[in-house]
Amino acid sequence: MSAPVSPRESASVHHLPNARPEVHPDNPGIPLDLEPVRAMRANLSAIQRRAATLPTRRTVKKQWQAAWLVKALQCIDLTTLAGDDTEGRVRRLCAKARQPLRADIAEALGLADRRITVGAVCVYHRFVETACQALEGSGIPVAAVSTGFPAGLSPFETRLAEIEASVAAGAGEIDIVITREHVLNGNWQALYDEVKAFKQACGPAHMKAILATGDLKTLRNVGRASMVAMQAGTDFIKTSTGKEGVNATLPVALVMVRAIRAYREATGNVVGFKPAGGISTAKDAMAFQFLMKEELGNDWLQPSLFRFGASSLLADIERQLEYYVTGRYASFDHHAMA
């Protein structure tokens, strides 16, 4: 991270890139069109080369770096998806979601009067009601992972019922998982039908389609699955559950955001992107932000079109912002939810 500001310098963040109105996902879907699906190509070495340059492409320092990190924080789906989750843990997570920056850090950044929150809180269905109660009045949506998360192999009707139950319990966002077998078998019709049925079951809730890219074997499959999920009407495409062997990576993200761009150029429809799983440092987060800015533009830096699915990223961002305003690093356990 860059050197801390001197006491004489103002630590205020003046460059939060959110003066413009946010663009929201707008994707009614289209009938299944296999031509662009089959046309998806992925040049592995070119993608890897491009991905390798992303973390170093921009030199962002001082208040500009702090502004990027505050924006990253606002895009976090603050997540807990563990077998030992409890109502108490979810309530603490929601308290952190409401006030993700310690008051003294927010004050030093000149953000005390701005209502800075994370993008959403993401939990299992079991905790949707708890999270909705804890977030009441905050405007922060609750996202529920659904459809047999993480494997997505429970009976189809059960998966639909799970979506409906989470929406009825108050979830404003539903993160579904696709059946990886449909992708591995090239059964695009089955994938399209599944995602479309899930979208219908979501009703007014926003849907994110988790492709579980670590299970899809090739980047070409990632591109094809992205295209089919968008044609079926998903509002976001999301990389991973966080439970696959490999989760969000920059090469996978490049393929997915380029599919978003191609789909938008072909249809005019707008789809968001959520890298998730294994993103735990401010530096990682900024590499994904640079990717979004360069591939899709500033509209995709806003929480309406960009989220990080992350359980521990917030702690590092808060730590880096504390360093920016004080010149000292705190230990991780100094920050709540570390």
Ligand SMILES: O=C[C@H](O)COP(=O)(O)O
């Ligand atoms: O969707 C979110 C992921 O499950 C979070 O993954 P993580 O615990 O590696 O940050």
